[in-house]
Amino acid sequence: MVNRRGWDIAILGAGIIVAVFAVLIYDEGTPGEQAVSIGSVAAVVLAYLLLARHEIGEDPPTWRVPVFIVAVSVAVGIGVSVNPFLAMLQTIIYPLVWMITANNRQAIVGSALPALAILVGFAAGEDFSAGGWASGLVTAGFSLLFAVVFGLWIASIADSAEERGRLLAELTSAQDAVQALSRDRGAAQERERMAREIHDTLAQTLAGLVLIAERAGGQYRSGKADAAMQSIATVEAVAREALAEARALVARTAAVPAEAAFDAALERLVERFRAEAGLQIDLDSALDADVDRDAQVVMLRCVQEALANVRKHADAARASVRVAAMEGTVVLQVIDDGRGFDPLAPRSGFGLDGMAERIALAGGALDIQARPGGGTALRVTLPTSSAAHPAVEPA
Incomplete structure (x- = not known):
């Protein structure tokens, strides 16, 4: 003003x-x-x-x-x-x-x-007189010329400043819109991440609890008290694990065992599925120490989802889990002898699609080989370091 x-x-x-x-x-x-x-x-x-x-x-x-x-x-x-x-x-x-x-x-x-x-x-x-007109013309003419030139120059500066102010206001408005979109996108990504986390942790664990509890009830009704007590003990252990997973989700940390040793965490996960489903699961893990935590988290999630699918859908008697690092990548294979399925058929579940999305975010690749009646082979390939990729599970 x-x-x-x-x-x-x-x-x-x-x-x-x-x-x-x-x-x-x-x-x-x-x-x-x-x-x-x-x-x-x-x-x-x-x-x-x-x-x-x-x-x-x-x-x-x-x-x-x-x-x-x-x-x-x-x-x-x-x-x-x-x-x-x-x-x-x-x-x-x-x-x-x-x-x-x-x-x-x-x-x-x-x-x-x-x-x-x-x-x-x-x-x-x-x-x-002529002299008076000449003096007036020189004085008034030069003054008017200077005033016009100087006024136009100042006016152009004012117009430029006004235009810059308008552009700055538009830029600020655009930045606010971008920030709003970024917040919305971040919220959507966080919801998707939490959906994957809940599916891969609490949902899987609770599904296992239901199966173990049903088995314990059947054993009790059949008079197998010792077996029923063992199943109840398994329910307690799995419930404690679900509680730890819930606390980890609340703390926005990876809902996986906190030990640095990937092999120990993988062994405990496989042992849980052996107890829940009565499956014979062969485990072979030889992971280098250079594989970062993001890749380890993705591998554990994929093993969890793959074994959950074997337990729920495959009707298999035997499965194998193989994890190995080679030439800058880590490879996971989960193979079962179950009834298989058609990978190209429409699916209503969230598990395989969520797994594929998680792997893609980590810069990896998912390959599924299956056919009805012929078992299923799942292969996951990931880079051993997330340096070239965004973090898979942001804090």
Whole structure:
């Protein structure tokens, strides 16, 4: 916003200086001529206070603008006719005209009127002689040219600043929109991650609890108390594991055993499925220490999902799990002798699709070889380091 107080000080100060110097320099003039000089300066200052000052700001110009231009033109023309030094009033008239007019065209026309008045004033002071016209033309012409050039330059700077402000506002708005989209996308990714986590941890564990509990009930009804007690002990152990998984999810950590040794965690996972499903599962794991934790987490999740599918769908008697690192990759194979399925047939479950998405996020590949009645072979290949890929399970 334009500071009117600053303009007040500038106009009043310039008016006083011009009036003082006009009287001192033109001391040969009659008292009446000096009074006209002072009156001309006062008229310009008064026109500013009554008219132009109200137009300074961001509101559209009103009737005061043309009245102000006419008033100061008459005042400066009369003043110059008795004292040529009053042409210095141009230094405050032109900036005011450019400040209060609506556009460049109005500012140029508004500046031309005071310049014409000064030209006539010079000519009148010299009794409209050729010399008077020449002096007026030089003074008014050069002043008007300077005012127009300088005004257009300042106006272009102001327009550029306004355009930059508009672009900055648009950029800020666009950034806000991008941030909102990023937050929405992050929330969606987090929901997907949590869905995978719940499916791969709590859902799998609870499904195992249901099977073990059903088996314990059947054993109890058959009079196999010892076997039922052993199954109940397994239920307790699996329930404690589910509790640990839930706590890990709440803490936003990987819901896997905390031990650094991948082989120990894998052995415990396989042993749980042996107890839950009564499967014979062969395990062969030879993983290098260079395989980072992200790849280990993905491998454990894939083993968990694959064995869960064997338990629920394959009706298999035997399965094997093989994990090995080779040439910058880690390879997982899970093979069963169950009834198989058609990998290309539509699926309603979330397990295999979630596994494929998890593997893809880690930069790996999933291959499933299966046919109805012929068992299933699942192969997962992952890079041994996540340095070239985003973290699979962000904190």
